[in-house]
Amino acid sequence: MRATVHVRLKKSVLDPQGQAIHHAIRTLGYESIREIRQGKYFEIELEDDVSPERARALLEQLARDVLANPVLEEYWVQIEEESE
Amino acid sequence: MRATVHVRLKKSVLDPQGQAIHHAIRTLGYESIREIRQGKYFEIELEDDVSPERARALLEQLARDVLANPVLEEYWVQIEEESE
Numbered sequence: 001m002r003a004t005v006h007v008r009l010k011k012s013v014l015d016p017q018g019q020a021i022h023h024a025i026r027t028l029g030y031e032s033i034r035e036i037r038q039g040k041y042f043e044i045e046l047e048d049d050v051s052p053e054r055a056r057a058l059l060e061q062l063a064r065d066v067l068a069n070p071v072l073e074e075y076w077v078q079i080e081e082e083s084e
Numbered sequence: 085m086r087a088t089v090h091v092r093l094k095k096s097v098l099d100p101q102g103q104a105i106h107h108a109i110r111t112l113g114y115e116s117i118r119e120i121r122q123g124k125y126f127e128i129e130l131e132d133d134v135s136p137e138r139a140r141a142l143l144e145q146l147a148r149d150v151l152a153n154p155v156l157e158e159y160w161v162q163i164e165e166e167s168e
Contacts, residue, residue: 006125018126025150032142035129041090042102045119058116066109 001046002080003059007068008039042067052079085130086164087143091152092123126151136163 009015018037025033046055056079063075093099102121109117130139140163147159 008127021126021150025146028150030142030146032131032134032139033128033146034131035127037127038124039127040122040124042105043092043119043121043123044117047116047118050116055116058114062109062114062117066105066112 001048001050001052001055003044003046003055004041004078004080005044005059005063005067005075006039006041006078007063007073007075008037009072010074013072055079085132085134085136085139087128087130087139088162088164089126089128089143089147089151089159090123090162091125091147091157091159092121093156094158097156139163 015037018035021038022033022036025036044059046058050058056077059077059079063077064070068075099121102119105122106117106120109120128143130142134142140161143161143163147161148154152159
């Protein structure tokens, strides 16, 4: 089973990396871009004998405890149930 | 208009960051996770007067030239046309 976890800074938290990219590309002519925020995501492959419910619970815990910093970041889990 | 660009290492390229996370979490009891690969994504806000077609062309160029390294990475652009 495949799943993804997305992690991004909360809207209230400054994203200096995104701002740096935004500033750099404005000098390259990308004037129609108003804002860029950078996040990360994880493609995760689970053993086939894990149920979607169990996988979701496991990945919510993994995201909260390991992949994200819940003080500054928010995350969401997507289970690709349809794919083999 | 909002859009996202995802960037990830090509399947043929080793992902030491993902492997390190995978190794670390196996010692924490996440035995049912078979593989983790880490990618990044960008949430991009464009000016409202840009058409979806123009936005897609612009972001494909931005991804290829700035956000990704096409030798090692692959990317895809998603335009959220429905949102205001």
